[in-house]
Amino acid sequence: MGAVTDAINAEIEQLGVEPVSPGLAELASSLAQSVDDAEAPTARAVAARELRAVMADLRRLAPVAAKGDAVDDIATQREKRREAARQHAAGG
Numbered sequence: 001m002g003a004v005t006d007a008i009n010a011e012i013e014q015l016g017v018e019p020v021s022p023g024l025a026e027l028a029s030s031l032a033q034s035v036d037d038a039e040a041p042t043a044r045a046v047a048a049r050e051l052r053a054v055m056a057d058l059r060r061l062a063p064v065a066a067k068g069d070a071v072d073d074i075a076t077q078r079e080k081r082r083e084a085a086r087q088h089a090a091g092g
Helices: 003-015 022-037 041-061 070-089
Strands: none
Touching (some): 003 022, 003 041, 022 041
């Protein structure tokens, strides 16, 4: 496998979309292999464009993480600051 294929397969695994859409996940992997294997720049560009579109679809299908991503971390920190400000404003 090539670098693009490895990266796409890792992202598909991280997204957890294969059970939701196995055909689309397989198509992404196949397109990634086409990008890796393409000799002609135009063939590589066409495969890459299609791969971007398929990956965009897969990212939309990815289940939302329950807890622990960067957005959750920011929200948690923001809530802590708000609570501290409330306590300070209340004289506590």
